[in-house]
Amino acid sequence: MGRSRFRGRGLRAMAGWRLVTVIPVLAAVSAALFAAAALSPFDPLVGYLGARYETTSVTDRALLTDQLGLDASWYQLYGRWIGALFSGDLGDSRAFAQPVSTLLAQRLPWTILLVAVAMGVAIAVALGAGVWAGMHRGGLVDRLVTASCVIMQGLPPFVVSLAAIAVFAVGLGWLPPAGLTDAGAEVGFGQVVRHLVLPAAALAVSQVPWLLLAVRESVSGNRGEDFVVGAATRGIGTATITGSHILPSSLAPFVTILGARLPEVVVGAVLVEEIFSWPGIAGAFVRSAKDLDMALLAILTVGTTCAVMLGSLLADIAVALLDPRVRADG
């Protein structure tokens, strides 16, 4: 009783402390972004003018630089951005010629849908197959699952994506190749569901191997632990042992890996959205970085940092709650 209250308090303190650190980290990350952009070899004017860069006169380049405020020092640009941010103005994206708020409102939900479905599937598959493989280590299924995981680990998401389109869309014709809806069709539930399958599967496939191997490793490790052996000698059934003894203590490393993999998920989403022409925000990331479209790039960077930090905090909380051996004072 007393121990559990201690853990509860430690957890709250850790969560509070970590939440407090989010703000200075975000401030530092965004400041570093603006400073790095100033040093970047990309000229924002090249991004702005595109193919017209070569034909624009020196006078006009100076005029554009001045009008767009590109010659200001990084801390001036940063100050302006922060100031506008606090007054609720996210600014305009030069690359997309749209307000950043409109871009986010139109695209963010599709990214969240894609990532949530893909991670949901990845977690379910990793847990199911991972526990089975871990409990039957060395068996045929285990060897099959492990081998395919090792192969999939080496495949970049864009290879998986293009292969999925070639096989399931062009070859077999089971699913539409890309897009949010059939070419020209309105957005509707059935349409979106069918179009979500391949990109979500491709993103899930790129995440499953790491998660699955982690589950398998800890499950098979825990099988040899004293508390499991003890339970088995006391005559407790395999299902109960798996469910109440092995699984909870195996979940902790799994959740840790999950938290640590969040940045990889973002990278995977960028590639998958690009290839499947999925109308999400991740695809806009690369464009904004190439064009040094700071209004968009800064909010995406801050948003991603925030998501990763909160995600890993949630993972740590979950670990502390799942595994009694972990103390929540880190």
Next chain:
Amino acid sequence: MRARSLIAVGVACAIASTSCGVPESGSTDSLVLADAYELGGYNPVAGYGAAGEAKVYDGLLRLTSSTGAPGFAPALATALPAAEGDATVWTVPLRPGVRFSDGSAFDAADVVATYRAILDPASASEVRSSFAMIERVEAVDPLSVRFTLRHPYAAFGTKLLIGIVPSEAVATPGPATESPLNTAPIGTGPYRLTVLEPTRAVFEANESYWGGAPSVKRLTVLSVPDDNTRAQRMAAGELDGTSLPPLLAAATSGGRMSLQTNTSADWRGVSMPEGDPVAGDSAVRLALNYAVDRQGMIDNILGGYGRPAYTPFADVYGESYDPTAFFGFDRARAEQILDGARWLAGSDGVRVKDGVRARFTVMYNSTDTLRRDLALAFASDARRVGIEVDLAALSWDRIEPRVAQAGILLGGGSEPYDPDTQAYNTLHSPPPDPSTGSPYDNASRHADPTIDAQLELARRSTDPAVRAAAYRDVQRRYAQAPSHVFLVHLDHTYVVKDSSWTMSGPVLEPHAHGVTWGPWWSLQTWTR
């Protein structure tokens, strides 16, 4: 591969309820096209549709279909403008009774406001440099406008193609990229934008279009940035057409899909800076023009979809093109020229003259794979005649300080609708005040008074015969002492699903391409 994808489509249709997602393509009066670019940005002030290819806008003039250089026809003007005096004052009569898509009436104030917005520094317009010759634009009366130019300019018709927006839409000065026109365009054109989502834009026919309602009623444009994905969606039968790089287009076409090309005056070439003892040497320049295998580059790098370039002028310029100004691929002749100029082969095969090794650098933009491939081919051809070319892949800001010292793999042809916009800046000697031009104009920094005089004559004369003769003189003079090594003119390739439409015919394309160009550049004139 093709047979298999056709079977795949057949299988897909068999599992009709879940799979055959082709609801609109193939239906009677609508088209679905996939573009490689982001949607939106539909603001002429920011440079959208600068050659009048934008479907929601009309320019004062429009291009006419031709296998050569296109002509101009009046659009929002009622007649081709006439130059007064020495081609510095141009008066354009305007079409009465035209309405914008928001219902407001079109008149001279809209034309004046559009051009003033492009020139207004506050707009930060991408195309401002291209309109730098305009000193003043004013309304003479509600149905005519007068442009006063800083210098005589016979090619002014090329500047009257850009779309006209209502004066209300540009009443507040501000950056063109922040204008509502980018996502909610208001024009007089044959189509209206009705839906704009991140990856889908729908254009509906303007039934009250002054030129007659278009027969193609609905155009859906999808943004599909990945080349392979566009090819696969095309193969799956979802699309009516798309733009693809040459090799992929050739692999995708077949069966019910045909490959279509539009010629362009989009050129690639290498500058040979005057300031470099090797690249600036007239014998080296001439020899390299004979030493490069242009057809080999076209066959191997462009999949056959291109034409050799010897000058910025292409054969599409008809009377203004001089077919005798060319350099046949002749390695022996190149070596002969170099030997004659005492560039003699050293022990390692690289030539030397007076202790100077025949070696120079060619820079190219590191993000452009086509320029990289052409630069590699150029370096390898140069090496075969004993000239060593070092390649440097750099970003533009690293290239620029070295323009006068090292060669650059350049591109041009962004405004091909007159020989002046195509060649003047590239071949004319640098202006007295360098800041009035781009550092990449005449990157070789070569000055030839004869070429200057002829370019100037053609710029000022409104007599087509005088102009054509002057441009032919420029090419003959250039061929005697070339200042660049021009390599190729590109063709743009598209894949189109067969249909019963009678299309509008080919057009010469600028550097820019995509589904606003290609077979769809004048969609409003399709019939059947």
